[in-house]
Each structure stands twice: as C-alpha cells, then as structure tokens.
Amino acid sequence: MAAPLTLPVSIDEAKSTARKAAVARRTGQDPGLGIRLIGHLLEGGILPRGAVVAGFWPIQHEIDIRPLLAALHERGHPLGLPVTGRRGEALVFRAWKPGEPLLPGRFGTSHPAGEELTPDVLLIPLLAFDGQGHRLGYGGGFYDRTLAALPDAIRVGCAFADQELDSVPVGSYDQRLHAVVTEAGLRHFP
Structure with a gap:
C-alpha cells in the first residue's frame, strides 16, 4: 500500500491554524492577571533606568497591562502607545500618561494624541509565543515592521x-x- 500523500502547508496556512488555536487558548483567561506582570518585569533586570517604554491598550482578551503601565509611569519611565497606520507601515508611538484620554484607532485599538516618541523598550501583545522567542501576532505585520525599524529596542x-x-x-x-513576561514570571530568550 502506498504511503498517504502529504501536501506541503504554506507558512500562511500554518499561521492561520496556529492563530485559531491561540485565540481559543487565550479566551477565558483572566485579564486581571496582568497585575502580576509588575513585579516580574520591574525586578527582572531587563528595563534600563529611565527607558522610554511603549506599551499597548489591551483588546480582544489580551492580558491587561494597564497596571504595569501605571507602575512604570510612577517609576519615571516615559510611556508611549502605538498608533496603527495603514497596512504595510510600521507603528508610530505617541506619548501618553495614565489618565490621559485616548482616541479610537484601527482594529479596535485606542491611542493618545501626544507627541511622537521612539521607544527603548517595547511591550508587545501577541497570540502565542514559543521557547525560542518567536511570537505569533494577528497577521498584519505591524509589529514585525516596527521591530525591524527599531533593531536596538x-x-x-x-x-x-x-x-x-x-x-x-x-x-x-x-x-x-x-x-516574555506572563503572570508566571519573566523569561529571557538567548
């Protein structure tokens, strides 16, 4: 009997399948666990003193990093949030402080109207990650373009x-x- 025919799967198909599984895994998680990120990140030795930190406003069952952003602000870190532009463009980051109003953005995001800034550290949302430091995003490529444009961040x-x-x-x-920082701790990748 002949071996079954296996068709190659494109990277796009593999990512689409992984995204569906990742969304299912994330649904039902408690966004409030984000408060645990504070100690893990602040004590993890990864943040340079006074570094400009770009965060994100959580959407679609993402872990809530707003308490972490408030703690970073209290420690004197200038903060920014991303503005999602047109497809094919990198993100732009605008200055923000806890309590300042946000404007509605693309894809259900929110962003400030502050001045543009360049982050030293990026806190990045994701659907999934692995032990090699790879992340699975939503598929728009915004963060990949942004990270390529900020190689030292x-x-x-x-x-x-x-x-x-x-x-x-x-x-x-x-x-x-x-x-990656989770409610369980901070993991560094080689």
Missing part, C-alpha cells in the same frame, strides 16, 4: 503563560523577542 512580549506553544510558525520576516 528591547522586545518584551506580554501574555498569559498558557499562550506558550511548543513551536510558532515562523517566516523570514518575523522578528524574535528578547523576553
């Missing part, structure tokens, strides 16, 4: 521990993380 994924997969499908343009 420290890249920290923010997620629930259950969002870790054995392996994330990776394309040639995908950018790796330096670390």
Whole structure:
C-alpha cells in the first residue's frame, strides 16, 4: 500500500491554524492577571533606568497591562502607545500618561494624541509565543515592521503563560523577542 500523500502547508496556512488555536487558548483567561506582570518585569533586570517604554491598550482578551503601565509611569519611565497606520507601515508611538484620554484607532485599538516618541523598550501583545522567542501576532505585520525599524529596542512580549506553544510558525520576516513576561514570571530568550 502506498504511503498517504502529504501536501506541503504554506507558512500562511500554518499561521492561520496556529492563530485559531491561540485565540481559543487565550479566551477565558483572566485579564486581571496582568497585575502580576509588575513585579516580574520591574525586578527582572531587563528595563534600563529611565527607558522610554511603549506599551499597548489591551483588546480582544489580551492580558491587561494597564497596571504595569501605571507602575512604570510612577517609576519615571516615559510611556508611549502605538498608533496603527495603514497596512504595510510600521507603528508610530505617541506619548501618553495614565489618565490621559485616548482616541479610537484601527482594529479596535485606542491611542493618545501626544507627541511622537521612539521607544527603548517595547511591550508587545501577541497570540502565542514559543521557547525560542518567536511570537505569533494577528497577521498584519505591524509589529514585525516596527521591530525591524527599531533593531536596538528591547522586545518584551506580554501574555498569559498558557499562550506558550511548543513551536510558532515562523517566516523570514518575523522578528524574535528578547523576553516574555506572563503572570508566571519573566523569561529571557538567548
């Protein structure tokens, strides 16, 4: 009997399948666990003193990093939030302080109207990550373009521990993380 025919799967198909599984894993998680990120990140030795930190406003069941952003602000870190532009463009970051109003953005995001800034550290949302520092995003490529444009910035994924997969499908343009912070701790990647 002949071996079954196996058709190659494109990276796009593999990512689409992984995204569906990752969304299912994240749904039902408690966004309030984001408060645990504060101690892990602030005590993890990854943040340079006074570094400009770009965060994100959580959407779609993402871990809530707003308490972390408030703690970073209290420690004197200038903060920024991303503005999502047109497809094919990198993100732009605008200055923000806790309590300042936000404007509605694309894809259900919110962003400030502050001046543009360049982050030293990026706190990055994701659907999944693996033990090699690869991340699976939503598929627009905004963060990959942004990370390519900011090669010296420290890249920290923010997620629930259950969002870790054995392996994330990776394309040639995908950018790796330096670390991931979850409610369980901070993990550095080589």
